Amino acid sequence: MALLLPWAIVYAAFFIYPFVYSFFLSFLDYNPLNTAKTEWVGLANVTRLFSDAQFFQALRNTLIFVLGTVPATTVFALGMAVALRGPLRGKDFVKAAIFLPSILSMVVIALLFKLLYAPGGALNAALAPLGFAGHGWLTDTRTALLAIMAMDVWAAVGYYALIFHAAFAGIPEELYEAAALEGAGTWATFRHITLPMIRPVLAFVLVINTIRSFQVFIEVFVMTQGGPLGTTNTLVLYLYEMAFRRLDYGYASVVAYAVFVLSGVLSIVAIRRLRPAYGAGAGAAG
Helix, strand or coil: CHHHHHHHHHHHHHHHHHHHHHHHHCCEECCCCCHHHCEECCCHHHHHHHCCHHHHHHHHHHHHHHHHHHHHHHHHHHHHHHHHHCCCCCHHHHHHHHHHHHHCCHHHHHHHHHHHHCCCCHHHHHHHHHCCCCCCCCCCCCCHHHHHHHHHHHHHHHHHHHHHHHHHHCCCHHHHHHHHHCCCCHHHHHHHHHHHHCHHHHHHHHHHHHHHHHCCCHHHHHHCCCCCCCCCCCHHHHHHHHHHHCCCHHHHHHHHHHHHHHHHHHHHHHHHHHHHHHHHHHHHHC
């Protein structure tokens, strides 16, 4: 128990205390720079949340981000992992290359893509010979969120590809040999052998990536600050805005708990989906 004490102290100080204190703040009108005017407002902050158009815009943007990036990242990662199974020159170099974005700071990646998407950036320069006029990818309400989503997929796909590649290594080769003897094609083999065998890993990737995408912040903060016209504002960015720019800690606490509850719901749904996946994977292995 004594060995766990330092960890327990840190956990209580940086997790449990802020969690409980933010719950208390959610009932207050609290500005840390003007504590003399702190007022008990009860459920007024919660009522405000349900009538806050900016919050629902941020929620909508976040859901679009999740529904757009998670399937795309999963499909591309599976494709990369399948390619890595085949005869490929310099396979170790390719693995290192696709994993590199995962160890880079997201701030650095976001700044590089901000330059890439600039009106005078490399993307417009590459498209110019094809007849495309220069475009402000991050300043157009139609393309700003899509541009950030594309960057996020690029940054994450290599990490998940290597997870799938490791999962493929655990599939017995005898299953593929038996499928080949039965005359199964590439797609049939992938659908009836590969996918069932990696279902637990696939479910894990979907859970982790969904939660990560739901809490997207750094990309948006660095690249657009939620603009243009709020089209890239996300829940965590809106929480940051309320807490550290408007100093409305009471309402920010309610937003934080809304993010916590929504993330928890996604986690519960994902875990329930994950349990039968383990069973299916075990049955396929048998």
